[in-house]
Amino acid sequence: MTTVETNAPGQYADVNGIRLYVETHGAGRPMILLHGxxxxxxxxxxxxxxxxxxxxxxxxxxxxxxxxxxIDRPLDVALMADDIAALIDHLGLDRPDLVGFSLGGGVAMHVAFRHPEKVGRLVSASANIRRDAIYPEMLAQQGQVNGAAAEFMKETPMYELYQRVAPRPEDFPRLLDKIGEAMRVDFDFSEQVRGLRVPTLVMAADADMAPPSHYVEVFTLLDGGLRDGGWAGEGRPAGGHALAILPGLSHYDIHDSPLFAAVTLAFLDQGR
Known part of the structure; x- marks a missing residue:
């Protein structure tokens, strides 16, 4: 495995058959931050x-x-989770915390499912564990995502970003094809969530892609919301799990909200 310099602020790390772009900011206990x-x-x-x-x-x-x-493989959260696990080893990190939003939240969860010994704490924001929890109108929109939609997205921030930074800007239709295909696959990770052994914060906006009740469901699978918490917290989930529904936000602005940062840091730093 090698790390290669780039003109951008970060570097490339060759891990698990993929050349991941990585940026490092600040100092202290490590946190891997995964986008949507x-x-x-x-x-x-x-x-x-x-x-x-x-x-x-x-x-x-x-x-x-x-x-x-x-690279030549599907966009699959489990495969991308193995990329992150390999990156943790490559960087020599000791149980970093994982923080992920949407797609990144799903990837972060799968790192904890598949490689729990590599993870400190987990924050999964706006990540759904069942496809049928997503609002029907959103599932319909996701079903229409494919490479042909690239022409209609040329005025969007996503297209602008990709054209500005991607190693192969012409691959945008390919990305839409692959992400559309991934979103059409049914999934239910309830059993994996029930078995999580990594302290996990389930986070969502109060107007997210699925109803708040879905994220409460995830918390319930983690032994949360089943009894009074107790004066000394003795009734809280045994695994150190927590739930946060952030007010006044949606799936499209939660990731850059000061509330996202404050709640994430409060969970990661508690008791440390």
């Missing part, structure tokens, strides 16, 4: 200074996103 679909690490720019004030924040562009070129 059709985005990149840049989407956290408004809150990055707060997160990096006392933590080493490692921004990663996932397969086919941002400055990481696509």
């Amino acid at each position: 679909g059709l985005g990149s690490g840049e989407m956290f720019a408004p809150i990055l200074p707060v997160l990096a004030a006392e933590h080493q924040v490692i921004l990663v562009d996932l397969q086919g996103h941002g400055r990481t070129a696509d």
Whole structure:
């Protein structure tokens, strides 16, 4: 495995058969920060200074996103989770915390499912564990995502970002094809969530892609919300799990909200 310099602020790390773009900001206990679909690490720019004030924040562009070129395999959260696990080893990190939004939240969860010994704490924001929890109108929109939609997205921030930073800007229709295909696959990770052994914060906006009740359901699978918490917290979930529904936000602005940063840091730093 090698690390290669780039003209951008970060570097490339060759791990698990993919050349991941990685940026490191700040110093302190490491936190790997994973972006949403059709985005990149840049989407956290408004809150990055707060997160990096006392933590080493490692921004990663996932397969086919941002400055990481696509490779010949599906866009699958389990495969991307193995990329992150390999990156943890490559960077010599000791149980970093994982923070992910949307697609990145799903990838972060799968790192904890598949490689729990490599993870400290987990923050999964706006990540759904069942496809049928997503609002029907959103599922219909996701079903229409394919390479042919690239022409209609030329005025969007996602297209602008990809054209500006991607190693192969012409691959944008390919990314849409692959992410559309991934979103049409049914999934239910309830059993994996029930078995999580990594302290996990389930986070969502109060107007997210699925109803707040879905994220409460995830918390319930983690032994949360089943009894009074107790004066000394003795009734809280045994695994150190927590739930946060952030007010006044949606799936499209939660990731750069000061509330996202504040709640994430409160969970990661509690008792440490």
